[in-house]
Amino acid sequence: MNSPRTEIESLLAIDVGSVNTRAVLFDVAAERYHFVAAGLAPSTADAPYKDIGEGTRAALEDLQRITGRTLVGKDERVILPGHPDGSGVDAMVLSMSAGPLLNVVAVGLLQDVSLESAQRLAASSYTRLAESIWLNDHRKAETQIDAIIQARPDILIVAGGTDHGANKSIANLMEVVGLACYLTPVENRPILMYAGNQELAGRIKEQFDVMTTVRLAPNIRPDFDLEDLSPAQICLAEIVNQIRGARVAGVSDLAVQSGGYTLPTANAFGRVIRFLSRIYDQNKGVLGVDLGATATTVAAAFGGKLALHVNRPLGMGAGIEGLLDPAQVAEISRWLSIALPEDDLLDYMHQKIAYPASLPVTPEELAIEQAIARQALRVAIRGIPRGLVEPVHPDGAGLSAPFEPILATGAVLTQAPTQGQSMLMLLDALQPVGVTTLVLDQNHLAPALGLAAGINTLLPVQILESGAFLNLGTVISPICSADPGTPIVRFRLVYSDGTEATAEVKQGSLHVLPLARNQTAQLYLEPLHHTDLGFGRAGRGVKITGGALGAVIDGRGRPIRLAGDPSERQEQHKKWLWALGG
Amino acid sequence: MLANLTHILPLTTIRRERLLPAPGRVLVRTGQKVLATDVIAVTKPINRHMLLEVARGLGVPPEQADTMIQQKEGQKVAKGDIIAGPVGMLSRTVRTPCDGIVVAVGEGQLLLELEGELVSLLAGIPGTVVDLVTDRGAVIETSGALVQGMWGNNQLDKSLLSVLVHSPIDELVSSQLDVSQRGSVVLGGYLGKEETLKAAIDLPLRGLILASMPARLVPLALQAPFPIMLLDGFGRLPMNPVAYTILTTNEEREVTVNASAWDPQRGIRPEVVIQLPTSSQIPAPAETDIFALGQTVQIRRAPCSAQAGTLVSLRPGQPVFPSGIHAPAGTVKLENGEQVIVPLANLDVIE
Numbered sequence: 042m043n044s045p046r047t048e049i050e051s052l053l054a055i056d057v058g059s060v061n062t063r064a065v066l067f068d069v070a071a072e073r074y075h076f077v078a079a080g081l082a083p084s085t086a087d088a089p090y091k092d093i094g095e096g097t098r099a100a101l102e103d104l105q106r107i108t109g110r111t112l113v114g115k116d117e118r119v120i121l122p123g124h125p126d127g128s129g130v131d132a133m134v135l136s137m138s139a140g141p142l143l144n145v146v147a148v149g150l151l152q153d154v155s156l157e158s159a160q161r162l163a164a165s166s167y168t169r170l171a172e173s174i175w176l177n178d179h180r181k182a183e184t185q186i187d188a189i190i191q192a193r194p195d196i197l198i199v200a201g202g203t204d205h206g207a208n209k210s211i212a213n214l215m216e217v218v219g220l221a222c223y224l225t226p227v228e229n230r231p232i233l234m235y236a237g238n239q240e241l242a243g244r245i246k247e248q249f250d251v252m253t254t255v256r257l258a259p260n261i262r263p264d265f266d267l268e269d270l271s272p273a274q275i276c277l278a279e280i281v282n283q284i285r286g287a288r289v290a291g292v293s294d295l296a297v298q299s300g301g302y303t304l305p306t307a308n309a310f311g312r313v314i315r316f317l318s319r320i321y322d323q324n325k326g327v328l329g330v331d332l333g334a335t336a337t338t339v340a341a342a343f344g345g346k347l348a349l350h351v352n353r354p355l356g357m358g359a360g361i362e363g364l365l366d367p368a369q370v371a372e373i374s375r376w377l378s379i380a381l382p383e384d385d386l387l388d389y390m391h392q393k394i395a396y397p398a399s400l401p402v403t404p405e406e407l408a409i410e411q412a413i414a415r416q417a418l419r420v421a422i423r424g425i426p427r428g429l430v431e432p433v434h435p436d437g438a439g440l441s442a443p444f445e446p447i448l449a450t451g452a453v454l455t456q457a458p459t460q461g462q463s464m465l466m467l468l469d470a471l472q473p474v475g476v477t478t479l480v481l482d483q484n485h486l487a488p489a490l491g492l493a494a495g496i497n498t499l500l501p502v503q504i505l506e507s508g509a510f511l512n513l514g515t516v517i518s519p520i521c522s523a524d525p526g527t528p529i530v531r532f533r534l535v536y537s538d539g540t541e542a543t544a545e546v547k548q549g550s551l552h553v554l555p556l557a558r559n560q561t562a563q564l565y566l567e568p569l570h571h572t573d574l575g576f577g578r579a580g581r582g583v584k585i586t587g588g589a590l591g592a593v594i595d596g597r598g599r600p601i602r603l604a605g606d607p608s609e610r611q612e613q614h615k616k617w618l619w620a621l622g623g
Numbered sequence: 624m625l626a627n628l629t630h631i632l633p634l635t636t637i638r639r640e641r642l643l644p645a646p647g648r649v650l651v652r653t654g655q656k657v658l659a660t661d662v663i664a665v666t667k668p669i670n671r672h673m674l675l676e677v678a679r680g681l682g683v684p685p686e687q688a689d690t691m692i693q694q695k696e697g698q699k700v701a702k703g704d705i706i707a708g709p710v711g712m713l714s715r716t717v718r719t720p721c722d723g724i725v726v727a728v729g730e731g732q733l734l735l736e737l738e739g740e741l742v743s744l745l746a747g748i749p750g751t752v753v754d755l756v757t758d759r760g761a762v763i764e765t766s767g768a769l770v771q772g773m774w775g776n777n778q779l780d781k782s783l784l785s786v787l788v789h790s791p792i793d794e795l796v797s798s799q800l801d802v803s804q805r806g807s808v809v810l811g812g813y814l815g816k817e818e819t820l821k822a823a824i825d826l827p828l829r830g831l832i833l834a835s836m837p838a839r840l841v842p843l844a845l846q847a848p849f850p851i852m853l854l855d856g857f858g859r860l861p862m863n864p865v866a867y868t869i870l871t872t873n874e875e876r877e878v879t880v881n882a883s884a885w886d887p888q889r890g891i892r893p894e895v896v897i898q899l900p901t902s903s904q905i906p907a908p909a910e911t912d913i914f915a916l917g918q919t920v921q922i923r924r925a926p927c928s929a930q931a932g933t934l935v936s937l938r939p940g941q942p943v944f945p946s947g948i949h950a951p952a953g954t955v956k957l958e959n960g961e962q963v964i965v966p967l968a969n970l971d972v973i974e
Contacts (some may be wrong), residue, residue, distance in 0.1 A: 083625045083968075088890025089910035099625060141888055183674040183734070191669050220734065224672070224726060226645065359887075384839050388858035391838040395773045395856065395885060396923045398627075400950050400966045403925055407946035458947025 049497050051123050053112065053130040054489030055097055055295060056306060057084055057137040060334040060358055060398045061452075062096035064104040065489050066112070066130070067500060074500045076509040079484045080104025083398060086139035086289050093139065094291035119298055134492035135299040137292065138306035138333060140285045142353055143195040144171040146231070148218055150201030150210055152177065155237065158261045158268050159200040162236065164424065165274045165349040166281045166305050167336060168196065174217065176201075176210050182217055189221035194231040195284055197222075198277070199245075202238030204263050211241055215248070222252045232280050236261045236273045256280060271347060278308040302492050307331070311340040311349040312491035314448065316501060318342035321445060328444040329487065330421065330471070332414060332451030334358030334397050337421040341444070350424035355417055357410065357453050358397025361390045364416060372419075375603050376412035376469065378614035379405050407458070411466055414453040418470035443475045443575070448510070450482035455511075460589045461621030464513045468551075472599050474520060475575030476583060479513040486510070514588030517564070518595040521572040525549035529596055530574070531567040535582075536560070545569075546596040551620040554594065556587035564592070590621060624951060626914045629921065629971040630771045630894075631865045633872075636907040637769050637896055638753070642760040643744050645669075651761055653754065657746040659781045659879040659896070664760050665741040673723065677707050678731025680717040685731025692733060694725045706733055745779055747881050748896045767899040768873060769908075770854065770866045772832075775882030775893030778850035781808070782829035784897075786874040788812040791834065791862040797822040804828060808878050810870050813859050817843060824848070830880035832870065832895060834862030834929065850882035852893040855929040863921050863931050864958055865973055873897045912972050919973040920955055922965055931973060932957040938964060 051068040062084045066077040080103030085096035101113050111128040114120045120129025145163040147170060149156030156175045163170050171192035174185050189197075197218060202211050222230055235245050236258040246255045258276035262268055282303055286292040296303045304312070314329035321327055329340040336353040337360065355363035364373065370390070374383050389409050393399065401407040449455070449467055457463045460481075467479050486509055490501035521529040528545040534554055535541050546552045548570075556562055565582040568574050585592050597617075604610040647666025657663060678688035691707040694700055700719045708716030719735065727734040750765030785807040787799045795811030797819040808830030814820060820840055823831055824847050831851045836844065838857040854866050879896045886892075890910075912918075918934045932955040941949040942964055950966040957963060 085625065087887040089628070091888075091890070095625070095911075181674065183672045186674075186734075187669075187671050220727060224734075224736075229645075384837055385858065387838040388856075391774075391841070391857040392924075396627075396969075399924045399969045400944075400948055401924070401946045402944045402948075402966065402969065404946050406925055407948065456948065 049131045051130040051132075052489075052493055052496070052500060053119060053133045054486075054492065055100070055133065055135045055299075056485060056488055057086060057093045057096065057135070057139045058306070058333060059086070059139045060084055062093065062100045063485055064097065064100040065484060065486060066104055066108060066110075067489070067493070067504060073507065074503040075507050076484065076486060076504055078104060078107045080107060084139050092290035093137070094294065097291065097295060121298060132302070132496050133299045134302040134489060134496070135295050136304055136306040136309040136488040136492055137282075137285065138167060138336060140167070140289045142167055142169040143281060143284055144169055144193055145196045145198055146172040146174065146189050146192050146194040148174045148197060148199040148201070148214055150176045150207065150214070150237075154265065155201040155262045158270065159198045159236070161268075161350075162200070162261055162270050162273050162277060163196075163198055164351055165270065165311070166277050166307060166351055167353065168281070168351075169353065174214065176214060185217050186221045186224065189218065190225055193229065196277070196280055197231045197233045199233065199235045200237045200261050202241070202260075202262075203265055204239050204260050206238055208238055208241050211237055215245060219248065219252070222249065232256060232284070234258060234273075234276060234280060236276070270349075274308065274311075274349065278305050281305050302495055304488075304492055306488045307336070307338040307340075307349065307351045309488035309491035310338055310450075311342075311347050312494060313487045313501060314340035315342040315345055315347040316491070316494055317446075317448070317505070318347075319345045320502070325443040325445040328447045328471070330418060330447070330449050330451070331487070332357060332417060332421075332449070332454055333360065335360045337417055337451075339421045339425055341425050348425055350421070352421045352424050355420055357393070357414060357417065357451070359394055360417070361394050361413060363420070364413065365390060369416060369420070373412050373416045375610065376415040376614070377408055378412075378611050378618070379408045380607065380611060381405070381409065410453055411457070411462060414451075414466050415470040418466070422471060444473060444477050446478040446480045447471060447473060448480045448482055448487065450485050450487055455481050455483040455485075459623055460511075460513060461618055461623055464516075464590055464593070465618055465621055467513075468516065468593075468595055469601065472518070472601060473516060474518050474599055476515060476517050476585075478515050478588065481511040481513055483511050484509070512586075512588035514590040515585040515592040516595055517566070517574070517592070518599065519566075519568065519572045519574045520599050521548055521568075521570060521596075522598065523548045523570040523572075525602075528569050529572045530594060531569060532594065533565040533567075535563045535565070537562065546594045548596055548598065549602075550596045551617050552594045552596060553590060553620060553622070554585075554592040556585065556591040558587050558589055558591075560587040561585065562587075593621070624914050624967050626912045626918075626967070626970070626972045628910065628912055629973055630769050630908050631863070631869065631973050632769050632908060633869050634767065634899060634901065634905060635769055636764065636766050636905045637748060637750070638762060638764045638907055639748050640756065640760065640762045641744055641747050642756060643742070643758075646758040647742070647744075649755055649758065649761060651752045651755075653752055655752045657750065657752060657763060659746050659749045659779065659881070661746045662743040663746050663752070663763075664744040666744075668739045668742045670739045671737045672726070673720070673735045673737060675706065675717060675719070675733045675735060676731070677717050677733050681708055681710050681715050683710060688731035689729060692728055694728070694733065696725055696728060698725045699723075700725060700735070747779065748879055749781070749898045765896065765898050766901045766905060768869050768895075768897040770869055770895040772852040772854045772882075772893040772895070773856055773885060774853040775884055776844050776847060776851045777882060777884050778847065779879070779881045779883075780829045780850050781877055781879040782806055784808050784810060784870070784874055784876055784878045786810045786871050788862070788867075788871075791864055791867045795819055795833070800826060800828075802826070808832065808880055810874075812862055814840070815859065820844060820847070830878070830882075832880060835860035850880040852880060852882040852895070856923070858928075860929040863929050863973075865919065865921070865931050870895070908974055912974070914953060914967055914970070914972070920953075920970045921973050922955065922963075922969060923971060924969040927957065927963055927965070930957050932963075934970070935962065937967075
């Protein structure tokens, strides 16, 4: 009999999405961790299976077929730990975004202070904000009680009061919350998460413990001017896991096999973005976007401080529901490279909601999907707290904060037929400024790395260095209000062998710099017509490394000005895509 | 690969579990025959509450008011009943402003739960109660034709089926809707005009089964007082030939249209049930399946949307499609003999 290995070399990551389940294998080769392969299968959290086990088994079978390795034993469980013959794995982690959104009632003292913090906390996981109660809520007490009960909350998030601050006001609010809990049938009572004035925590636990489960978290508003969601986000993630584990069959079993290394996918994704922000340029932030079928997660981190926002419903499947408003449909229409009446676009969106796993077969359908993806991302980035990222334009178009890199995942982005399409979707939607690098997580590894960091901190670092992510290229996005066609930047690219390439970039154009993948060069930019390059002195130059598409100067301005005439606009989109290689 | 299933069957056993949203009272017994519109269980809705400020009403401190409140938790009270008092020179009293149940008393306040109307659970399909779910509902079984759809307006009704289409690609127009259809369930094809939907609502019909409809008509369809369900989708799509054949051959029979909104998590879909007698028990259809050759499949996306055919091969690898995407795929032989390669993700197995 094989004796199990004690050190962690191989790691299996299961990610259960609302449409697809992935089984991802990492292992050591030449003394470094590598991404080996990923298996894929339809998710089975929904009916008729209502058990994530079936989809997980299918994804594992796919992974076994690809790798030729035995990962599952005769008892249909993952072989843990791994054996010297190569069967099994040493550790397993589980992330999950599938399952119903959980109803949250947010309770806070001041509407624009602690209540907003409670709402932002709720938005950091797979929840739906069903109701809010605050101190100056002018509704009668009984109306507030009824509102809480009718919201059918799974979780009550209570915040308010700085530490050592107000407690009488919170006590008054808790009377309403307590009555609502008391009047809710025992089997339906929500979990109470208290993240307010810590002086009251013990008393609130004592008061509510007899009625329902109480979870205490550090104060998310320890000071009036200070918001700290991170510790409470972990607590909320555990609650979400606990509730979904009880409601979706198969979760508990996989959570046990993963030894507790289980997180909602968004939290695992946020964790890796925060991790990256600590190891990259401390003067810049790291931005992560995960465009899923039901939800779109945006994670922005600066020096370890993370803002995590799960936009829901918003995505490429059932999440299209979040884009059905006529104004959103009109916006999507502006990103289309084909002529299509808005009624037909609306038909397409409704059909995709009904069949979220279906794929675009025709070029026209692909153009629609990619237009929807742009708008979903644009809506999603507006969810980043303004204090962290001030948009260039009041409508939220354009990111002003310097992000390096921007990491993107989600099938519509990573499985696009060409890398030019992937890059153009990201540039159109995020509209970064200054210098940044666009990176694609083609195998949706980021959540697994976020979880793996809890087991082995070396693994995510080595995977990130291994080239498992696709560097699309460095993007320089100057800002200029000159007329289209006006030269705005003159660039000189000096290669390591001393040769040079020079050219001018015109306003309204995308220009690909001649730089091979992984080739480095010094880029010197000369701004023309009062162009703002978004970084330091122009003459100094920046060192850039070529990605899959080389490097790109996005001279389209911020926000990108789309032509008013539909056919001109469609030509614009086609021209920009051609500039990126089609 | 795991396949999506849509049940479109001329004769099968249909079994549906129908549950209240909250514990309540089950009104049927095992073996009882029910109609689709029969109430099989009831529950109390989430009631409204009223907080009575007794202390303020009496003009006394809360602790004193608590000793004066005459009602206890759980007690039913009627409008005008005295809750507390009289007290003081003015003989102040606090009375209940409406009927209700006392649910909490303390700190000089009394919380009253106001009575509301019961929430009813309908059988959903005609048939026999074969099992009870304590305090929650029942399992109902019947035999007959079953046609599942993809969108419904959350209404339920039954009536005789009136077929107003002559081919799967026909459009239903307002001139086809006259008083002879009033109270019937109409089988239309594509409904493209708002005036047609308004005419159906004005009659009114008892149900409308369509192949497709523009999504812009969804708000109006949601206001219709009768069930409307789409079999194939939004936009202009033909009716899938399997459903067309089953429905047109059951003209003038009583059909139940349960146009529930599609809820993938709970497995609830809009469906048409036509109860038919059988001489022997027919097995219920499978709820899960994997793709296999010979299956009848329906294509859910362009090109060939809504067309049905036979899965004749599973393609090796991941073929590339005109859009440039690559995906596991199969070859489908359509009814006209043409063969098309379709991503498996765009196929529903019909059985």
